[in-house]
Amino acid sequence: MVDKLKLVLAALLVAAGVAGFYLLSEQALVVRILSVLAGLAAGGFVAYLTDSGRNFAAFAGEAVTEAKKVVWPSRKETLQTTGIVFAFVVVMALILWAFDSLSGWVVYDLILGWK
Template sequence: MADKIKFVLALLLIVAGVAGFYLLGNAAMVLRVLCVIAGVVAGAAVGWTTEPGKRFAGFAGDSWVEARKVVWPTKKETLQTTGAVFAFVVVMAIVLFVIDKSVETAIYSWLLGWKS
């Protein structure tokens, strides 16, 4: 029950920040944006203390650790892979063009006799 109350409070803080943006319509834009940022940060801080918030924080931390373990390709590997994909696309475009024209010729010239 306490988590639900905290979650509702977090949502209300975010809504209050957005409402402050519109209520301070004549104020400087920096102040209005800071109001929204403060509402989101306060809502996130309250939401972080809930059980789902703690699970999300753990998941985000684990995801960050896993992302650091990824072996990213080098520039050379990226260019080679991109070149291979580009070459494959060009070859497939030519093959499909030849097939399309062959089927077109077969249907229109030989089967229907529309082209002479």
């Protein structure tokens, strides 16, 4: 129950930051943007204090750790793979065009007799 109240408070803080953006329309744009950022920061901090917030932060940390383990392809491998994909797309387009033309010829010329 307490976590739900904290999440509602976090949402209200974010909404207050956004509302501040519009209520401070006479102020400089920097002040208005800082209002939104302050609301997001305060809301994020309060949301972090919940169990689900801590779980999300742990998940995000683990995701970053896993992303660092990825072995990214070299430029040469990327270009080769992209070339293979483009060639496959062209071949499939030609095959589909041929099948479409053949099926149209069969239906309209042979079966229906339309020329």
